[in-house]
Structure formats: C-alpha cells, structure tokens
Amino acid sequence: MSSPSSSVQQARHALGQRLREIRLDAGLTARELARRAGWHESKCSRLEHGRTPPSDADIREWTLHCRAQDQTEDLIATARGIDGMYVEWRRMERAGLKRAQESVRPLFERTRRFRIYQSWVIPGLLQTPAYTAAVLRTVATLRDAPDDVADAVAERMQRQHILHTGIHRFAVLVEEWVLRTVIGDTEVMAGQLGHLIAVGTLPSVSLGIIPMGVPRGVGWPVESFTVYDDAQVNVELVSAHLTVTQPREIDEYAQSFAYLSQLAVYGAEARALITAAINALG
Structure with a gap:
C-alpha cells in the first residue's frame, strides 16, 4: 500500500x-x-x-x-x-469533540456501502455509549481537547440510526486483539462485547473477526480505515486524519480490505471469539 x-x-x-x-x-x-x-x-x-x-x-x-x-x-x-486531506487530530478537535463528530454526518448519510477495518478500537458505529465515552475521554486528555464528551457521545449515538434504515450496508472487520483490549473498565468492556454480538446479527451488518495467530501472508495489520462506497477512504493515523480520494489508492485500500476479509471468521465462529473475550474479563 x-x-x-x-x-x-x-x-x-x-x-x-x-x-x-x-x-x-x-x-x-x-x-x-x-x-x-x-x-x-x-x-x-x-x-x-x-x-x-x-x-x-x-x-x-x-x-x-x-x-x-x-x-x-x-x-x-x-x-x-x-x-483538508491531511488534518491533525488536534486541529480537527480544537473546536470540540462534538464538532468533530458532526463534521462526518453528511458523509455517513450519503454513503451506501461501508467497508470498515479496525485494528485499534471497536468501530464507532458499533460502540455503546459507555465505550464511546471512555474512548473520547482518553482522546480529550491526550490531545487537550475541549471537554464536551457527553455531547460528542450523543452525536455518535444518533449517527448509528443508519444501521437500521435498510439502505446502508456495513462490512466490518475487527482484529481479535481489539476485543481483548480493555477500554474503560471490565464492566464497560463486557457491555461493549455483548452489544457487538447483538449488532453483528443485524441484516445490514457483516461482522468479521480476524483471529490472533492466523497466518498473514501479505495481509499485515494496517492503520484503521473506512472505505465509503468507492468515493473516498478515511484513514486513522496516530497524529492525523487522512482523506484519500485518488482512485488508484482507493482501489489499494479496497484490495487490502478484500484480503483481510479472507482472514476473518464470521457468524458462530466470530461470536465464539467475542464470547471468549467476555469470559476472559472474569
């Protein structure tokens, strides 16, 4: 890539x-x-x-x-x-976390096909309010952003209505170690993993978990990214938010997603990995 x-x-x-x-x-x-x-x-x-x-x-x-x-x-x-293609998180969030969440609403509304790969956290569209709050509190602290976490959480939760409209489709890939990374505390994490099982059964959602230890070949873990239709890719870097619009590069991310999809497990096998992560919380 x-x-x-x-x-x-x-x-x-x-x-x-x-x-x-x-x-x-x-x-x-x-x-x-x-x-x-x-x-x-x-x-x-x-x-x-x-x-x-x-x-x-x-x-x-x-x-x-x-x-x-x-x-x-x-x-x-x-x-x-x-x-605007390469925007530092600090610059994006200086006006508040809610504003950053609001800025992507039109993109989410017009996109019909989402391909989401996450190697860091549970994807935002599949998060619980408590998990989102824990993530955003960490963001606010690390980046010295304004403390409007409650409003930002409400905005992200409102965005999740697109899961139920019937006109959007979501192919989601999550690395297994994301399930094992405790965000917030064990209670928050248990609630999030239980919710992940439930939302994975929605007709609009295809949820794949990439098991730890699976032979990778050329499918190395990469930065978290989302492909919006075939129009653009948003990439989550450590320090910045990148928007990719070059058709050739969009195709590279689409190919990477297709390969990673082949490594993932789905259905009962995916639920078994999530359940094992819940049990590991004790």
Missing part, C-alpha cells in the same frame, strides 16, 4: 504543475515571476514542485502577475481541499 500521505503529495504536485502551466502560458520565467511578486527566486520552484503548499495570498499574486485572475478562486479552492 502507498504511503498514507501519498495522496496529499500527489495532489500538491498536480496543483504545482497547474501553476507552472499558468506561468508558461503567461510567457514568464520563474525568475521574472518571483521578481514581480517580491519573492525569493526559489519560491516559484518550491510551489511548482509541490514542496511548499501555496497560501491564498501566494495564489492571488501568481494569477495577478500571470494575468490569470479568472482562475484565482478555483485554485484557492483546490489548495484548501488539499489542506
């Missing part, structure tokens, strides 16, 4: 190439454009090669001196879209 940041870099490179074409169409050398904009000579090169993301002001200067001001707003929108 490609580097998690490759989509961002490819998009920055494509924007840089577009800026270069605008400059060439204007008949300007990079040196002359830099002189007119009052920049260091190397700045044009950094922008055109995607090494430095352009600010709104940079784009306005570029289009002004290249007599391409009709493209200014489109270029700014493109640059802002790239900036």
Whole structure:
C-alpha cells in the first residue's frame, strides 16, 4: 500500500504543475515571476514542485502577475481541499469533540456501502455509549481537547440510526486483539462485547473477526480505515486524519480490505471469539 500521505503529495504536485502551466502560458520565467511578486527566486520552484503548499495570498499574486485572475478562486479552492486531506487530530478537535463528530454526518448519510477495518478500537458505529465515552475521554486528555464528551457521545449515538434504515450496508472487520483490549473498565468492556454480538446479527451488518495467530501472508495489520462506497477512504493515523480520494489508492485500500476479509471468521465462529473475550474479563 502507498504511503498514507501519498495522496496529499500527489495532489500538491498536480496543483504545482497547474501553476507552472499558468506561468508558461503567461510567457514568464520563474525568475521574472518571483521578481514581480517580491519573492525569493526559489519560491516559484518550491510551489511548482509541490514542496511548499501555496497560501491564498501566494495564489492571488501568481494569477495577478500571470494575468490569470479568472482562475484565482478555483485554485484557492483546490489548495484548501488539499489542506483538508491531511488534518491533525488536534486541529480537527480544537473546536470540540462534538464538532468533530458532526463534521462526518453528511458523509455517513450519503454513503451506501461501508467497508470498515479496525485494528485499534471497536468501530464507532458499533460502540455503546459507555465505550464511546471512555474512548473520547482518553482522546480529550491526550490531545487537550475541549471537554464536551457527553455531547460528542450523543452525536455518535444518533449517527448509528443508519444501521437500521435498510439502505446502508456495513462490512466490518475487527482484529481479535481489539476485543481483548480493555477500554474503560471490565464492566464497560463486557457491555461493549455483548452489544457487538447483538449488532453483528443485524441484516445490514457483516461482522468479521480476524483471529490472533492466523497466518498473514501479505495481509499485515494496517492503520484503521473506512472505505465509503468507492468515493473516498478515511484513514486513522496516530497524529492525523487522512482523506484519500485518488482512485488508484482507493482501489489499494479496497484490495487490502478484500484480503483481510479472507482472514476473518464470521457468524458462530466470530461470536465464539467475542464470547471468549467476555469470559476472559472474569
């Protein structure tokens, strides 16, 4: 699989190439454009090669001196879209955990087919309120986010209505060690695992558990990710939230999900692994 940041870099490179074409169409050398904009000579090169993301002001200067001001707003929108592909969790959550939860509501509502792989925690759509609260309290502490955990939990629970609409489908893969990782306390975890068994029986949900010790081949554990239809992938990194929109990379995640699906067990075998994790809690 490609580097998690490759989509961002490819998009920055494509924007840089577009800026270069605008400059060439204007008949300007990079040196002359830099002189007119009052920049260091190397700045044009950094922008055109995607090494430095352009600010709104940079784009306005570029289009002004290249007599391409009709493209200014489109270029700014493109640059802002790239900036939104890789967002640090701290930046996303600085306005509160509830706001971060609300931001994905339109995506969840319009998606019909979800492919969810989790190597860290129980997927949000399958969580209990107590489990979600324990996860988000940890997030708030680690990232120094505003303490609006109760409101954020309510927002996530409201989102779960899509499990019952009949128009959404969910293929969910969870690593077995996630079942064995105690979030909150043993009571919270027991309730969560019991709920996982129940929600796994819903007609809209296909729940697979990847057993510990299964030979992996090329199916190494990877970062947690969700494929939304065939439109985008959201990836959970330690420090950031990545949105993948390049079709080739979406296909790579889809292929990874398909392979991991073959390693998983379903139905009675999956329930047996969850029950064993409950029993291990004592």
